[in-house]
Amino acid sequence: MAASSGGGRARTLRRIRICLGILIAGLVVSGVTAFPLREELHLAAQTLAGTPLPSxxxxxxxxxxxxxxxxxxxxxxxxxxxxxxxxxxxAHLVIAVVFIGPLIDPVRNIWVIQFGVIACAGIVPLALIAGSIRGIPLGWQLIDMSFGILGVIPVAIAWRLTRRLERMPLDAH
Structure with missing residues (x-):
C-alpha cells in the first residue's frame, strides 16, 4: 500500500538519512581512530592495568x-x-564519503547502499579466515565481526526503506 501523503515520503527519507548518518559516523570514527593505533593501544594497556580486569x-x-x-x-x-x-x-574515510550520494538521493544511489550490505557481510569471513591465519584470538575476531554485524543493521534498514521510497508516489505540489 502506498503512503497516503507526501509526509510518508519525507518521513521515510528522514529515516534513511538517519540510518546512513549512523553508518557514516561509524566509518569516520573507525577511520580517525585507526591513525593513532600505537598511542591508543599504549593508553588502553595502561588503563586496563589499573583496573580489576587483569584478574x-x-x-x-x-x-x-x-x-x-x-x-x-x-x-x-x-x-x-x-x-x-x-x-x-x-579507506574508512573514503567509504564514508561515498555514502554522501545515497544520503542526498538514496533511490538513485541504492547501489551504494547495497554495496554497504555486501561489505558488512564480507567482514565476517575475512575476520574468521584472516584472523585464524594471523593468529588472532577468537574473541578478538568476534569483536571484529561485530563491526560488520552492527554496521549491517542501519544499512540494511536504509536499503529496505529506500526500496519503500522507490514505490512511493512523488509529492504533488
Missing part, C-alpha cells in the same frame, strides 16, 4: 598488552609499517 579477563588484557608492545616495537624499529594502517584509516 577477571587475563587473556583479553594479555592480548591488549601484546598488541601494544608489538606496535611500540614495530613503530620504533620500522615506523613505515604504520603507513598500512594510515591507508586503512583513509
Amino acid at each position: 577477571i579477563l587475563p587473556d583479553a588484557v594479555g592480548w591488549v598488552d601484546r598488541v601494544a608492545a608489538a606496535l611500540a616495537d614495530t613503530g620504533a624499529r620500522y615506523p613505515f609499517i604504520a603507513y598500512g594502517t594510515d591507508w586503512l584509516a583513509f
Whole structure:
C-alpha cells in the first residue's frame, strides 16, 4: 500500500538519512581512530592495568598488552609499517564519503547502499579466515565481526526503506 501523503515520503527519507548518518559516523570514527593505533593501544594497556580486569579477563588484557608492545616495537624499529594502517584509516574515510550520494538521493544511489550490505557481510569471513591465519584470538575476531554485524543493521534498514521510497508516489505540489 502506498503512503497516503507526501509526509510518508519525507518521513521515510528522514529515516534513511538517519540510518546512513549512523553508518557514516561509524566509518569516520573507525577511520580517525585507526591513525593513532600505537598511542591508543599504549593508553588502553595502561588503563586496563589499573583496573580489576587483569584478574577477571587475563587473556583479553594479555592480548591488549601484546598488541601494544608489538606496535611500540614495530613503530620504533620500522615506523613505515604504520603507513598500512594510515591507508586503512583513509579507506574508512573514503567509504564514508561515498555514502554522501545515497544520503542526498538514496533511490538513485541504492547501489551504494547495497554495496554497504555486501561489505558488512564480507567482514565476517575475512575476520574468521584472516584472523585464524594471523593468529588472532577468537574473541578478538568476534569483536571484529561485530563491526560488520552492527554496521549491517542501519544499512540494511536504509536499503529496505529506500526500496519503500522507490514505490512511493512523488509529492504533488
